[in-house]
Amino acid sequence: MTQIQKAGLTRRSLLRTSALAAVGTLAAPSILRAQSSEIVIGCAGSHTAWMEQIVVPHMKEAIGADILFEGTKSSVNLEKMASNKDAPYLSVVQMDDPVMIQAVEADLLTPITPDAVPNMTDLRADAVHMDGMWCNYVQPWAGVAYNTDYAEGVPSWEALWAPENAGQVIIPSLQNTEGMWTMFVAAMLGSGKPFSEAQYEVDAAFAKLEELKPNLLSVYTTMSQAFNLLEQGEISMLAGNFSSYTLPRKAEGVPVDLAAPKEGIFAMPSGICLVKGGPNPELAQAYVNEMLGETMQAAIADFASSVPANTTVKAGAVIPDGVPIYSPDWAFVAENRRAWIERFDKLMAL
Amino acid sequence: MTARIDRIALLAVPGLAYLAVIYALPLLMLLAKSVQTAEGFSLAEYRAFFADEYNLRVLWRTLRVAALTTLLALAIAYPTAFVMSRAKGPWLTVFLVAMVLPMSLGVVVKAFAWSILFRANGFINTSLQWIGLTEKPVRMLFTETALVIGAANVFLPFMVLPIYAVVRQLDRGLPEAAVSLGAGPFFRFFNVTLPLTLPGVVAGSAFTFSMAISMYVIPSLIVGERQQTLSMLIARSFLYLRNEPLGSTISAVLLAIAIFVVVFSSWLARRLGART
Numbered sequence: 001m002t003q004i005q006k007a008g009l010t011r012r013s014l015l016r017t018s019a020l021a022a023v024g025t026l027a028a029p030s031i032l033r034a035q036s037s038e039i040v041i042g043c044a045g046s047h048t049a050w051m052e053q054i055v056v057p058h059m060k061e062a063i064g065a066d067i068l069f070e071g072t073k074s075s076v077n078l079e080k081m082a083s084n085k086d087a088p089y090l091s092v093v094q095m096d097d098p099v100m101i102q103a104v105e106a107d108l109l110t111p112i113t114p115d116a117v118p119n120m121t122d123l124r125a126d127a128v129h130m131d132g133m134w135c136n137y138v139q140p141w142a143g144v145a146y147n148t149d150y151a152e153g154v155p156s157w158e159a160l161w162a163p164e165n166a167g168q169v170i171i172p173s174l175q176n177t178e179g180m181w182t183m184f185v186a187a188m189l190g191s192g193k194p195f196s197e198a199q200y201e202v203d204a205a206f207a208k209l210e211e212l213k214p215n216l217l218s219v220y221t222t223m224s225q226a227f228n229l230l231e232q233g234e235i236s237m238l239a240g241n242f243s244s245y246t247l248p249r250k251a252e253g254v255p256v257d258l259a260a261p262k263e264g265i266f267a268m269p270s271g272i273c274l275v276k277g278g279p280n281p282e283l284a285q286a287y288v289n290e291m292l293g294e295t296m297q298a299a300i301a302d303f304a305s306s307v308p309a310n311t312t313v314k315a316g317a318v319i320p321d322g323v324p325i326y327s328p329d330w331a332f333v334a335e336n337r338r339a340w341i342e343r344f345d346k347l348m349a350l
Numbered sequence: 351m352t353a354r355i356d357r358i359a360l361l362a363v364p365g366l367a368y369l370a371v372i373y374a375l376p377l378l379m380l381l382a383k384s385v386q387t388a389e390g391f392s393l394a395e396y397r398a399f400f401a402d403e404y405n406l407r408v409l410w411r412t413l414r415v416a417a418l419t420t421l422l423a424l425a426i427a428y429p430t431a432f433v434m435s436r437a438k439g440p441w442l443t444v445f446l447v448a449m450v451l452p453m454s455l456g457v458v459v460k461a462f463a464w465s466i467l468f469r470a471n472g473f474i475n476t477s478l479q480w481i482g483l484t485e486k487p488v489r490m491l492f493t494e495t496a497l498v499i500g501a502a503n504v505f506l507p508f509m510v511l512p513i514y515a516v517v518r519q520l521d522r523g524l525p526e527a528a529v530s531l532g533a534g535p536f537f538r539f540f541n542v543t544l545p546l547t548l549p550g551v552v553a554g555s556a557f558t559f560s561m562a563i564s565m566y567v568i569p570s571l572i573v574g575e576r577q578q579t580l581s582m583l584i585a586r587s588f589l590y591l592r593n594e595p596l597g598s599t600i601s602a603v604l605l606a607i608a609i610f611v612v613v614f615s616s617w618l619a620r621r622l623g624a625r626t
Binding site: 349 | 404407462465469470471489491492570571574575576577578586588589590591592593
């Protein structure tokens with residue numbers, strides 16, 4: 001105590017300095033954020049490759065933004081937005097349409113307007129939703145990924161149920177948007193109705209899904225792990241996978257391919273939105289504008305084998321010929337998804 | 351003297367304040383959410399949780415996996431601790447490093463490594479076929495056995511180190527005295543050595559069980575969504591179902607089990623300590 005007093009440090013000055021230091025430390029993130037060119041983007045874990053290689057360097061050069069991105073599932077992004085509604089830290093989120101509907105209902109989004117984002121006027125009409133609450137930027141297509149060492153193709157979705165494939169199949173959980181494809185296919189096969197009607201035949205879908213259990217090695221929520229098992233030959237088929245993930249791996253020489261079964265394939269609903277009250281709103285709008293512009297659309301569509309939403313862009317995935325492409329009633333999905341997840345988990349449990 | 355003790359006790363204030371703000375307060379908020387409804391206080395979420403057969407199956411699986419993990423870790427750790435207690439010089443360093451170093455490796459990495467080993471064409475299946483024990487690959491990935499083996503590996507240091515600490519202090523003269531009085535090896539082990547080392551066993555088991563019952567990453571990677579545990583149900587409730595009352599209720603159930611284990615093991619350790 002004596003030594004402290006000699007150094008000129010009294011109890012009062014120590015407390016005052018500590019209080020100032022604490023206030024400074026707590027205020028630092030807000031001060032830094034206010035002056036920063038940094039924006040945080042929520043996206044899917046499967047976007048990591050093209051976000052790192054294409055989007056981050058382009059955004060630094062085009063709009064001077066330092067991009068931090070958090071790759072996770074759409075429903076987790078929604079939870080992050082809802083939990084931080086009073087003090088959002090995400091500026092832009094890229095997630096799937098059914099979750100966008102929930103985000104709009106929870107008043108978490110701010111509309112994208114042509115004044116702030118001029119490139120949205122070049123989008124296909126069906127790529128702009130709910131008066132600009134979100135837009136689709138690219139659309140991969142989804143079918144059945146398979147290991148080419150063990151199968152020559154997947155001509156029909158019925159192959160998932162074939163007895164010779166016992167223990168050889170992994171499907172996504174309904175917690176993942178791509179999990180819906182297996183459910184809708186089960187509805188079509190189980191009810192015998194066309195997709196437009198079958199998508200509402202929930203009981204038929206679950207009855208058919210139950211028949212799939214002997215063939216399932218697992219149900220995934222982490223797609224990269226399941227895909228790794230496909231690449232290694234532990235399974236022969238991975239249902240509901242999409243062109244933006246399988247086809248780049250195929251191009252790298254991995255023994256996998258994406259089949260477009262005759263019953264139909266699905267359009268992945270990849271959307272982009274502005275977070276209501278998110279930091280750096282002008283930079284966020286500039287980011288969205290770039291994502292919908294020709295350069296980014298062409299680059300991402302080519303890299304991720306996806307269909308661009310910008311009508312001026314001629315690039316990206318070739319959609320398989322002669323196979324119908326379905327896009328479901330997402331409002332119906334959003335309304336029922338929680339109940340379906342609970343029912344699915346109980347049905348598939350061992 | 352009293353004033354001096356009080357001043358020293360003040361040193362605990364920052365730590366306690368930190369725990370109160372970072373740990374106790376969020377915990378209380380979480381518990382409050384499990385009994386809060388629009389109408390006021392209610393235990394409806396708890397009644398609904400325990401009325402659902404699926405939840406009871408998950409609860410039973412969680413307890414069973416944690417118990418089996420603890421038993422397997424104990425079976426490996428107990429002899430290991432004795433070998434370590436007799437090791438000297440560089441060998442002791444090797445053992446301690448072997449115990450502590452894996453703890454610096456992320457759980458995700460370890461769980462993923464096990465998922466590679468358990469594959470049909472992984473090291474274990476290839477070895478079994480090479481030895482001639484099996485003709486074709488045995489299904490190991492996505493089984494409860496794989497989960498118990500993987501979890502026991504991850505938590506092993508938490509079982510070994512408490513037992514080692516006790517065994518190291520064991521008076522070696524006591525087993526020798528038992529021998530001089532004509533005690534056989536089994537009698538010596540069950541009546542002398544084991545009772546003296548039980549406090550370490552209890553502490554290690556409490557550590558391992560508490561961690562095994564709340565593990566999330568290891569079951570997610572090794573057994574997947576079809577064999578959910580309580581922790582996986584909690585994540586699902588908050589993140590996917592967005593059902594905070596349900597997530598809070600399951601968290602409270604898990605917390606109650608963990609508290610019971612800690613309190614019971616402390617009581618048992620004190621009782622065994624008093625006896626020995």
